[in-house]
Amino acid sequence: MTSTHRAAGPDLRAWSRVAREAAGTAYPWAPGHLVTGPEDTRVVPEELHPAFHGSLDWHSCVHMLWSLTRLLRGYAVELGAAEARAAAELLSERLDPGKVAVEVDYLRARPSFERPYGWAWAAQLGASCAELSHEKTHEDAPGWAAAVEPLVDLVAELVLAWLPRQTYPVRHGKHQNDAFALTLLIDAYGRLGREDVVTACRERALTWFGDDVEAPTAWEPGGTDFLSPALTEAVLMRRVLAPTDFAGWLDRFLPGLGEGRHGHLLAPPEVVDPEDGQYAHLLGLALSRAWQLRELADAAGGAGARPDVVARLRAGADVQESAVVEAITEGHFMATHWLVSFGLLACGELR
Numbered sequence: 224m225t226s227t228h229r230a231a232g233p234d235l236r237a238w239s240r241v242a243r244e245a246a247g248t249a250y251p252w253a254p255g256h257l258v259t260g261p262e263d264t265r266v267v268p269e270e271l272h273p274a275f276h277g278s279l280d281w282h283s284c285v286h287m288l289w290s291l292t293r294l295l296r297g298y299a300v301e302l303g304a305a306e307a308r309a310a311a312e313l314l315s316e317r318l319d320p321g322k323v324a325v326e327v328d329y330l331r332a333r334p335s336f337e338r339p340y341g342w343a344w345a346a347q348l349g350a351s352c353a354e355l356s357h358e359k360t361h362e363d364a365p366g367w368a369a370a371v372e373p374l375v376d377l378v379a380e381l382v383l384a385w386l387p388r389q390t391y392p393v394r395h396g397k398h399q400n401d402a403f404a405l406t407l408l409i410d411a412y413g414r415l416g417r418e419d420v421v422t423a424c425r426e427r428a429l430t431w432f433g434d435d436v437e438a439p440t441a442w443e444p445g446g447t448d449f450l451s452p453a454l455t456e457a458v459l460m461r462r463v464l465a466p467t468d469f470a471g472w473l474d475r476f477l478p479g480l481g482e483g484r485h486g487h488l489l490a491p492p493e494v495v496d497p498e499d500g501q502y503a504h505l506l507g508l509a510l511s512r513a514w515q516l517r518e519l520a521d522a523a524g525g526a527g528a529r530p531d532v533v534a535r536l537r538a539g540a541d542v543q544e545s546a547v548v549e550a551i552t553e554g555h556f557m558a559t560h561w562l563v564s565f566g567l568l569a570c571g572e573l574r
Contacts, residue, residue: 233570235301237552238563239294239310242287245560246277246313253280257333272329273322278560279500282341282398285348286564288317292351292367293572296360311363318352318367327373334381339404342378344564346411349375353415375411379420382408386423392431394456396448396508402432402456409462410573428463432456436475440485444492449507449565451488453477454515461522469522481523481532488512489539491546500557506550507558509543510565516540518574544569 249268256266268276278284291310299307330336337345349371355364393399405424412420438453457477461469477485489512492505520536523529551562 233548233566234552235294235298236303236306238566239291239302239306241552241559242290242294242563243309243313245279245556245563246284246287246317248277248279248556248560251279251556252276255280255336257336259332272326274317274319274326279556282337282344283561285341286344287561288314289344289348289351290563290567292348292355293567296351296355296358297572299360311361314367315363318370320366320370323370323374327377330374330377330381334384338381338385338399339401339408340398342381343404343407343411345371345374345378346415347407349378350411350414375415379412379417382420383423386427394452396443396445396450396452396455397504400450400452400455402428402452402459403450406455406459406462407573409459425463428459432460433472437478438476440477440488443488444505444508447501447504449504450511451508451515453485454488454512454519458515458518461518466522466525473519473522480519481529481535489516489535489542491543494547497550497558498555503555503558506547506554507562507565509547510562510569513540513544513569514565514571514573516543517569517571521574540569 252268254266254268254271256263256271258264272281272284275281275284275288278287291314294302295307295310295314302310349368352364352368352371355361356368389401392401394402405428409421409424409428412418412424435456438456440451440453443451443453453476457473460472460476464472473480479485480488491509494502494505496502497506516536517540520533520540523536524533547562548566550558551566552559554562
């Protein structure tokens with residue numbers, strides 16, 4: 224764990240169980256498969272993606288496996304021996320060198336597949352496995368790390384080729400949000416010691432977002448967002464700028480945050496139909512806002528901090544997390560197939 228902020232009494236054993244069950248649910252399936260010829264039209268989940276099938280789609284399976292690695296690393300006691308063993312068995316079954324090699328070949332043949340969201344989560348999975356291995360947290364972790372390493376290396380190659388070619392950032396609140404991807408990539412490759420990737424991501428963040436002012440938060444949220452474009456950009460720039468420079472940037476970008484402006488970003492979004500996959504995104508929005516508001520509260524808590532502002536940001540995070548935490552385990556599959564990972568973000572797993 225990297226933060227004292229945690230959900231109020233989450234049932235982490237249930238989180239692990241739900242992550243395993245989601246990864247083991249083959250259908251419904253949204254493969255995002257680019258058909259390259261007539262021989263490529265018959266697809267079966269475990270054949271097309273032997274490591275990352277289940278959980279509706281590729282990226283969700285990747286970040287649910289990431290969730291299991293984080294639970295094993297930071298919460299093994301809460302999981303209990305039986306659940307920890309079941310989580311490790313699933314990771315060993317999926318993170319098999321031969322199975323991951325199929326994923327590497329697939330991505331190499333389709334280099335824009337899952338760009339950038341799935342790439343970023345794959346890097347996070349690799350970094351988490353590497354940490355488990357180095358810390359000797361679990362006896363099988365070295366095998367997981369070795370299996371995923373070629374995928375992490377390929378993603379690094381793809382990121383370095385992608386960033387110079389994309390002139391403008393994607394700013395909306397869904398999978399292609401570039402600020403979210405850069406945040407995950409900077410964090411993962413920093414932990415992996417790939418400073419070339421970290422530097423490229425930092426430079427692109429400054430080019431894309433360094434001069435931004437007055438975020439149009441009145442336009443948030445979009446009807447199917449799971450990220451706040453403004454808050455997501457802010458937590459990225461916190462990683463890119465020195466603390467003093469970031470304070471000035473944030474004052475220009477989100478003036479009055481925690482002081483009466485942008486108040487709707489501190490309140491839970493309304494979710495009318497949580498069984499629809501697109502509208503269920505709003506549940507994740509509450510959790511990602513909780514993570515981001517806590518991170519911004521931490522940044523605001525330095526020298527010259529206003530305790531009332533810090534308290535409002537943290538209260539906004541708490542109320543949003545509390546509003547949706549039950550859906551992580553008790554919701555419809557369109558929520559449960561991915562929300563564990565965003566619950567862990569809200570708990571501070573990326574800070």
